[in-house]
Amino acid sequence: MTDNEFHIVVLIKPVPDMEKVRFDVEKGVVDRSSAPLEINPFDLNALEAAVQIKEKLGGEVTAVSMAPPAAESVLRDAIARGADRAVLLTDRRFAGADTLATSYALASAIRKLGRFNLIICGEKTVDGDTGQVGPEVAEMLGIPHIAYVTEIREVTKEKLLVVSELGAPYLMELKLPGLITVTKDVNKPRLPTLKDKLKARKAKVEVWSADDLADVADVSRFGFSGSPTQVVKVLVPPMKKRRSQIFKGEDAVDKLIEALEMEGLLR
Amino acid sequence: MVFAEQHNGKIHPVTFELLSKGRELADRKEVELSSVILGHQIREEAKELIYYGADKVFIFDHPTLKEFDSILYKQNIVSLIREEKPEIVLIGATHLGRSLAPRIAAALNTGLTADCIDLQLDEDGELIQVRPAFTGNILAYIKTKTKPVMTTVRYKVFKARERDPMRKGEIIEKEVKVVEDTGTKILGKIPREAVNISDAGVVVAGGRGLRRPDDLKMLEELASLLGGVVGVSRPLVDEGWASKDRQVGFSGNIVKPKLYVAVGISGSPQHLAGMKDSEIVVAINVDPSAPIFNVADYGVVGDLYEVIPKPIEKIKLRKMKL
Numbered sequence: 216m217t218d219n220e221f222h223i224v225v226l227i228k229p230v231p232d233m234e235k236v237r238f239d240v241e242k243g244v245v246d247r248s249s250a251p252l253e254i255n256p257f258d259l260n261a262l263e264a265a266v267q268i269k270e271k272l273g274g275e276v277t278a279v280s281m282a283p284p285a286a287e288s289v290l291r292d293a294i295a296r297g298a299d300r301a302v303l304l305t306d307r308r309f310a311g312a313d314t315l316a317t318s319y320a321l322a323s324a325i326r327k328l329g330r331f332n333l334i335i336c337g338e339k340t341v342d343g344d345t346g347q348v349g350p351e352v353a354e355m356l357g358i359p360h361i362a363y364v365t366e367i368r369e370v371t372k373e374k375l376l377v378v379s380e381l382g383a384p385y386l387m388e389l390k391l392p393g394l395i396t397v398t399k400d401v402n403k404p405r406l407p408t409l410k411d412k413l414k415a416r417k418a419k420v421e422v423w424s425a426d427d428l429a430d431v432a433d434v435s436r437f438g439f440s441g442s443p444t445q446v447v448k449v450l451v452p453p454m455k456k457r458r459s460q461i462f463k464g465e466d467a468v469d470k471l472i473e474a475l476e477m478e479g480l481l482r
Numbered sequence: 483m484v485f486a487e488q489h490n491g492k493i494h495p496v497t498f499e500l501l502s503k504g505r506e507l508a509d510r511k512e513v514e515l516s517s518v519i520l521g522h523q524i525r526e527e528a529k530e531l532i533y534y535g536a537d538k539v540f541i542f543d544h545p546t547l548k549e550f551d552s553i554l555y556k557q558n559i560v561s562l563i564r565e566e567k568p569e570i571v572l573i574g575a576t577h578l579g580r581s582l583a584p585r586i587a588a589a590l591n592t593g594l595t596a597d598c599i600d601l602q603l604d605e606d607g608e609l610i611q612v613r614p615a616f617t618g619n620i621l622a623y624i625k626t627k628t629k630p631v632m633t634t635v636r637y638k639v640f641k642a643r644e645r646d647p648m649r650k651g652e653i654i655e656k657e658v659k660v661v662e663d664t665g666t667k668i669l670g671k672i673p674r675e676a677v678n679i680s681d682a683g684v685v686v687a688g689g690r691g692l693r694r695p696d697d698l699k700m701l702e703e704l705a706s707l708l709g710g711v712v713g714v715s716r717p718l719v720d721e722g723w724a725s726k727d728r729q730v731g732f733s734g735n736i737v738k739p740k741l742y743v744a745v746g747i748s749g750s751p752q753h754l755a756g757m758k759d760s761e762i763v764v765a766i767n768v769d770p771s772a773p774i775f776n777v778a779d780y781g782v783v784g785d786l787y788e789v790i791p792k793p794i795e796k797i798k799l800r801k802m803k804l
Contacts, residue, residue: 233752234750236616236619238616238619238620245616245620257733314596315587315588315593315594318584318588341616341617341752342615342616342617343615344596344597344614344615344617344732345596345597346580347583347584347587347594347596348584350552350581350582350584350588351588351594354556354584354588354589355588359553359664360552360581360666361581361666362580362581363577363581378672381577381578381581382489382494382576382577383489383672384671384674385668385671385672386668386669386670386671387666387667387669388667388669389665390663390665393666399733400726442593443593443626443627444593444624444627445624446623446624447623447625448622449623450623451619451620451621452614452618452620452621455758455759455777457763457777458779458780459775459779460781461770461775461778461780461781461783462780462781462782463770463782463783463784467782467783468782468793471764471780471782471789471793472792472793472796474780475764475780475793480708480740480741480762481793481796481800
């Protein structure tokens, strides 16, 4: 990589497939073995945005994840979808991280990578659903960010012109280096071709441990020990009790109308 | 301390809900409730924060703060928090709040819990933050061991107190720290047809069972007869049949109307996460095994094109008689 190449980092979270994942109601825990890991759906849009920008400006896209070793396949998928390089932070010392410790590890990894022009994240993840990691990483790296980007209008090596949802849509400018978090509206992610998949199978995923970041970070701020928030209890919320009257056949609609009248809903 | 979100000088209603919950927590802990507002020419509006429960209001008033700037807002709030040392900081889990709060938390190196739907105090007076995770499938109870405890709270989970214009409090003007160029700039607001489906009492939502974009008009008619609005599931937004502000679901809007009518929606987990707290759910779908029926109070297994015209006719007929 030469110095004036445009360098994009995409933060990717491997998450369980939400359509398949099961919850242990008794223990109140997520049965992580019940569903395979995949790229967080919102991060697919982040990756697609990065690849589109690279196609325009040239340069390199690096995918960075913090996850258990099994997530290597997820990063391979990121390569198939257009990432040039993939870094997996994996170490027991990263485990049990809340958003602050996660952001710290990811920000440290980006620092370790060296030069970057643009960081792109999905607006949130389907499992944690906090949307906090993007802005926290930006703060830790001391760069500006724009969250909830629904449209990227213009890109140059110096700045981005985007539409951001802040209660109303705003046209905004971001000076680079900077970070954006994107919503699903920003683009339609492409599917990887068979050729891309085959190429990705042979690609190398770089695996970094906590020690690998020791020169740029305070390792005590990783994982559980660096996490100020702790889950004290998890409950599967009881489903709201429903009347569950499902009508079928000839007079189904009449029965529905009757029921809604009884509820006082058809006035 | 409650962050008061304002747009064009008007305070976002989630602020008043947070003041109400904040008042309750402050009274139980026997501490003061403060609020902070940033903007331009907002001194008059700031009094509202006292009327709704704050003891003290900190104002940052400057032309550069007229519109949201995450770095300027963060810097001024962070220095205020360092001075005042509040135990708890509450921020609305709006787009703006969720863009701002993480920057503040990271700058203070403190814990932040997102999108809470309940706040409780344990026997030691420590805050327990309750939030949904895994697309609403579980509820996590979270404690924070650093100070301040920072929380973003979902809009419409707490009830605002009655406004009391006789309520007294202190308003403190703070000196604004200005940064020439923060790296982000708002160039303008993009006009759009404002539909607010989260506030509607009745939502009639259409999904993939609809054959043509035009068929949404049929739902529009039913919705207007019921005094409600039309929502859609994600695929219809993807197809460009409807705008994003009509989308119900995890990546769209979370609604909890008195009546939710799901028309031709099968009920993916993402969709259910956006409407499962509705009071009464009615589902119409050809597939008897559609998951939407599991959360329905009433349902009809049948062709929506045969079903929907009947209640429309019925209500019209009744309105004519009146």
